[in-house]
Amino acid sequence: MRAKTQTLGGWGRWPTSTASVFRPERLAELQRAVADAPSVLARGAGRSYGDQALNQSGSLVLTTRLNRLLGFDPTTGLLVAEPGVTFRDVLATFQPRGWRLPVSPGTGFATLGGAIANDVHGKNHDGRGSFSDHVQWFDLLLASGEVRRVVRGDALFRATVGGMGLTGVIIALAVTLDRVTGNAVLLKEQRITDLDHFLSALQAARASSYSVGWIDALARGRALGRGLLETAEPTDTTLPPERERRRRVPLDFPGFALSAPMVRAFNLAYRWRVPTAGRERLAPVAKFLYPLDAIEDWNRIYGKRGFHQFQCVVPDAEAPRALTAMLQAIADAGAASFLAVLKTLGPRGQGMLSFPQPGFTLALDFPHRATTGELLARLERLTLDAGGRLYLAKDSVASPASIAAMYPDLPAFQAVLAEVDPAGRFTSDMARRLGVRGGEARR
Amino acid sequence: MSAVRDLQGRLWAIVGGSSPLARAFAHRVAARGASVLLVGRDLDDLARTAADVSLRHQVEVLVHGCDLGDPDQVGLLARRLQSEAEAGRLDLLLAAAIMPSQAAMEADPALVPPLWQVNVTAPIDLLLRLAPAWQRAGRGTVVVVGSVAGDRGRLSNHLYGASKAALATFTAGFRNRMARAGVHVLTVKPGFLDTGMTWGLPGIFLPGQPDPVAGTILAAALNRKDVLYVPGFWWLILTILKHIPEPIFKRLKI
Ligand SMILES: Cc1cc2nc3c(=O)[nH]c(=O)nc-3n(C[C@H](O)[C@H](O)[C@H](O)COP(=O)(O)OP(=O)(O)OC[C@H]3O[C@@H](n4cnc5c(N)ncnc54)[C@H](O)[C@@H]3O)c2cc1C
Numbered sequence: 135m136r137a138k139t140q141t142l143g144g145w146g147r148w149p150t151s152t153a154s155v156f157r158p159e160r161l162a163e164l165q166r167a168v169a170d171a172p173s174v175l176a177r178g179a180g181r182s183y184g185d186q187a188l189n190q191s192g193s194l195v196l197t198t199r200l201n202r203l204l205g206f207d208p209t210t211g212l213l214v215a216e217p218g219v220t221f222r223d224v225l226a227t228f229q230p231r232g233w234r235l236p237v238s239p240g241t242g243f244a245t246l247g248g249a250i251a252n253d254v255h256g257k258n259h260d261g262r263g264s265f266s267d268h269v270q271w272f273d274l275l276l277a278s279g280e281v282r283r284v285v286r287g288d289a290l291f292r293a294t295v296g297g298m299g300l301t302g303v304i305i306a307l308a309v310t311l312d313r314v315t316g317n318a319v320l321l322k323e324q325r326i327t328d329l330d331h332f333l334s335a336l337q338a339a340r341a342s343s344y345s346v347g348w349i350d351a352l353a354r355g356r357a358l359g360r361g362l363l364e365t366a367e368p369t370d371t372t373l374p375p376e377r378e379r380r381r382r383v384p385l386d387f388p389g390f391a392l393s394a395p396m397v398r399a400f401n402l403a404y405r406w407r408v409p410t411a412g413r414e415r416l417a418p419v420a421k422f423l424y425p426l427d428a429i430e431d432w433n434r435i436y437g438k439r440g441f442h443q444f445q446c447v448v449p450d451a452e453a454p455r456a457l458t459a460m461l462q463a464i465a466d467a468g469a470a471s472f473l474a475v476l477k478t479l480g481p482r483g484q485g486m487l488s489f490p491q492p493g494f495t496l497a498l499d500f501p502h503r504a505t506t507g508e509l510l511a512r513l514e515r516l517t518l519d520a521g522g523r524l525y526l527a528k529d530s531v532a533s534p535a536s537i538a539a540m541y542p543d544l545p546a547f548q549a550v551l552a553e554v555d556p557a558g559r560f561t562s563d564m565a566r567r568l569g570v571r572g573g574e575a576r577r
Numbered sequence: 578m579s580a581v582r583d584l585q586g587r588l589w590a591i592v593g594g595s596s597p598l599a600r601a602f603a604h605r606v607a608a609r610g611a612s613v614l615l616v617g618r619d620l621d622d623l624a625r626t627a628a629d630v631s632l633r634h635q636v637e638v639l640v641h642g643c644d645l646g647d648p649d650q651v652g653l654l655a656r657r658l659q660s661e662a663e664a665g666r667l668d669l670l671l672a673a674a675i676m677p678s679q680a681a682m683e684a685d686p687a688l689v690p691p692l693w694q695v696n697v698t699a700p701i702d703l704l705l706r707l708a709p710a711w712q713r714a715g716r717g718t719v720v721v722v723g724s725v726a727g728d729r730g731r732l733s734n735h736l737y738g739a740s741k742a743a744l745a746t747f748t749a750g751f752r753n754r755m756a757r758a759g760v761h762v763l764t765v766k767p768g769f770l771d772t773g774m775t776w777g778l779p780g781i782f783l784p785g786q787p788d789p790v791a792g793t794i795l796a797a798a799l800n801r802k803d804v805l806y807v808p809g810f811w812w813l814i815l816t817i818l819k820h821i822p823e824p825i826f827k828r829l830k831i
C-alpha cells in the first residue's frame with residue numbers, strides 16, 4: 135500500500151509535521167499499514183487542535199474512508215459503525231428515523247473513533263456525561279496485530295477512552311442512540327452582564343438539557359465575563375429540512391482581520407443580536423449542535439500562522455477566582471479572540487485520561503503570535519493552581535509536569551501501554567512532547 | 578434517503594464492489610430504490626459495504642464472490658446473473674481493474690497476462706455471456722469503466738492504457754450490438770479519481786471524489802449517454818492530447 139508524504143497540522147494549523155500518510159479503503163489495508171510501520175497513529179477528521187493527531191517522521195493512518203454503518207438494532211438503539219463515521223452523518227441518517235447520538239461535540243465533522251480517543255463532551259455533559267458513557271464496546275487493533283473486542287469496564291477500555299490513539303486503532307464501535315421525536319430544540323438566549331452572573335446562571339442551567347455560554351473575551355473591568363447564555367430543550371417539533379448552505383473560506387485571512395478592533399466589533403455585534411429581554415425560538419438540532427460547521431474551513435480566518443485553542447476545566451469552588459484571573463490575563467494581553475465558550479461539566483469520564491470532571495470549562499482561541507506562549511503558560515499555571523486540568527484535544531504547548539499533575543491516572547495509563555504496546559509503536563507528536571510513554575519528554 | 582425511488586425493481590450488479598467508485602455508485606442506485614449485488618474477492622469488505630448500503634437505503638444488498646482472474650469463476654458469475662438479465666431487471670457496472678506500475682511490468686512481462694485477464698478478457702467474457710439474455714429481455718443498462726489512459730499510449734502508462742483501449746474498442750461495438758435490442762451501454766473514461774489507485778502517486782491533479790463522480794456516471798447512464806469523460810474537463814485534455822502529432826508526442830515524457 136502506498137503512502138503519501140504530507141505535512142499536516144491539527145485544526146489549529148500549528149504546529150505542523152511531516153508523516154507518511156496512509157488512507158486505507160478497507161480493513162485489510164489498514165491492518166497492513168499498521169503492521170508495516172515502526173511508528174504509527176490513527177487520524178480521523180483532524181479536528182483536534184494541536185499536535186495530538188500528528189506523528190513526525192512516522193506513519194499516520196487516516197480512517198476517513200472507513201466510514202460505513204455496520205448494523206443498527208431499532209429495539210435497543212445500538213449502532214455499530216466503522217471509526218471514520220462522522221457525527222453529522224449519524225445525525226443526517228438517524229434523526230429522520232427518530233434516533234440521535236446522546237452526546238456530540240461542537241463540530242459534526244469529528245469522527246466517532248476520534249470521539250472515543252478524546253472522550254468528547256457536549257453541551258449536555260451534566261445530564262448525559264461524555265461520549266464514551268454511551269459506548270458499549272469497540273474492536274481495537276493492537277500493536278501485535280491482534281484485534282480485541284474491548285467492553286466497558288476493562289482496563290483497556292478505560293485506557294483507550296481519552297487515550298489519544300496510543301493503545302491502538304479502533305476499527306469498529308458500538309454506541310447506543312437516544313430515541314427522539316422531531317429535529318428541533320427550543321432555544322433560549324439571554325444576555326449576561328458579567329462573570330458572577332454567568333456562573334450563577336450556568337449553575338442554574340445545569341438542570342436544563344443543554345446549556346452553553348459565549349463570552350466576549352475582550353471585555354474588561356466591570357464588564358469582564360459578559361456574554362450570552364444559551365439553554366435548550368428538545369422538542370417534538372419537526373422543522374422542514376433547510377437547504378444546507380455550505381460556505382468556504384477562500385483564502386488564509388491577512389493578520390489585520392484579527393486585530394483587536396475587528397474582533398471587538400464582531401463580539402459586540404454577536405451580543406446585540408439578542409435583545410436585552412432575551413429571546414426564545416425553535417432551532418434545528420444540527421444548527422444548534424454545530425453552529426460553526428456552516429463555514430467548513432473557518433480555521434483559515436486565523437491565517438497561515440495558525441492558532442491555539444486553550445481549554446481548561448476548574449472545580450466549581452475555584453471557578454470565580456480562577457476564571458476572573460484568566461479572563462483578566464487574556465484581556466490584559468489584548469490577545470484578540472473570537473467568542474470564548476464557558477460551560478459546566480458533570481461527572482468524571484471513565485477514561486484514565488478523560489478530560490471531564492465536575493466544574494466550569496472555558497475554551498477560547500488565540501492566533502499564534504510570538505507572545506502567545508507566555509499567555510498560554512500563564513493560563514496553564516492558573517489552571518493547575520485551581521486544581522483544574524487542560525483538555526488534551528486542544529493542547530499544543532503544555533508542559534509534561536503540568537499534564538502529569540492534572541491527570542493523576544497517567545501512571546495507570548502508562549502501565550496499560552507497557553502491556554499492550556511494549557515497543558511503543560503507537561505514538562504521536564503530543565505523546566513525545568508530553569513524555570506520555572515515560573522516559574524523556576521532548577520539549 | 579432520496580425521495581425518488583425510481584429504480585425500484587432493478588438489480589444493479591457491481592463488479593469490483595470494493596472499489597471506492599463502485600461503493601459510491603452502489604449508494605447512488607440504492608438511494609433510488611435499486612437492489613444491489615456486490616461482486617468481488619474481498620468478501621469481508623463487501624459484507625461491510627452491503628450492511629452500510631442496506632442500512633442507509635433500506636434495499637436488499639447481496640454479495641457474490643468472484644475472482645476475475647479465474648475464467649471458471651467468471652462463468653459462474655455469468656450464470657448467476659443470466660436469469661436476472663432474462664427477467665429484464667439486470668443492470669451492470671464493471672469497475673474492477675488492476676494497474677500494476679509500468680516499470681514493474683516492463684521488468685517482468687509475466688505481469689501483463691493477469692492485467693489483461695482482469696481488465697479485458699474477464700469483462701468481455703462476462704458481457705458476451707450475458708448478451709443473449711439481455712437481447713431477449715430488451716432492456717438493461719451496462720456501464721463499463723475504462724480510462725482516459727486508453728485514449729493514447731503514453732510513456733508512463735501504456736500497458737494499463739492498452740488494456741483500457743481494448744476494453745473501450747470492444748465496448749463501442751458492443752454498444753452498437755446491444756442498442757439494437759434496447760439495451761444501453763455507457764463507456765466511462767475517468768481522469769484521476771481520489772482512490773487507492775492514485776493515493777500517493779506523483780503528478781495527480783484535481784482528482785474526482787468518488788461520490789460526485791458516481792452521481793455523474795449514474796445520471797449519464799440513465800440519460801443514455803454513450804461516452805462520458807469524468808471529471809468533465811478531461812474531455813478537453815484528451816482532445817488536445819489526441820491531436821498532438823506523433824513525431825512530437827513520442828518525445829513527451831508523460
Ligand atoms: C469546531 C470544533 C468544536 C469542538 N467542540 C468540542 C466539544 O464541544 N467537546 C469536545 O469534547 N471536543 C470538541 N472538539 C474537539 C473534537 O471533538 C475532538 O478533538 C475529536 O477527537 C476530533 O475527532 P477527529 O475525528 O477529528 O480526530 P483527530 O483530530 O483526527 O484525532 C484526535 C485523536 O483521536 C485519535 N483517533 C482518531 N481516530 C482513531 C481511531 N479510529 N482509533 C484510535 N484513535 C483514534 C487520534 O490518534 C488522535 O489522538 C471540537 C473541535 C472543533 C474543531
Ligand SMILES: NC(=O)c1ccc[n+]([C@@H]2O[C@H](COP(=O)([O-])OP(=O)(O)OC[C@H]3O[C@@H](n4cnc5c(N)ncnc54)[C@H](OP(=O)(O)O)[C@@H]3O)[C@@H](O)[C@H]2O)c1
Nearest residue numbers: 593595596618644645646672673674724767769770772774
Ligand atoms: N483511480 C483512478 O484515477 C482511475 C482513473 C481512470 C480509471 N479508473 C478506473 O476506475 C475503476 C475503479 O477504480 P478505483 O480507482 O476505484 O480503483 P481500486 O480501488 O483499485 O478498484 C479496483 C477494483 O477492482 C477489483 N479487482 C482487482 N482485481 C480483481 C480480480 N482479480 N477479481 C475481482 N475484482 C478485482 C478490486 O477488488 P479486490 O482487489 O478487492 O478484489 C477493486 O474493487 C477501475 O476500472 C479503474 O481502472 C480509475
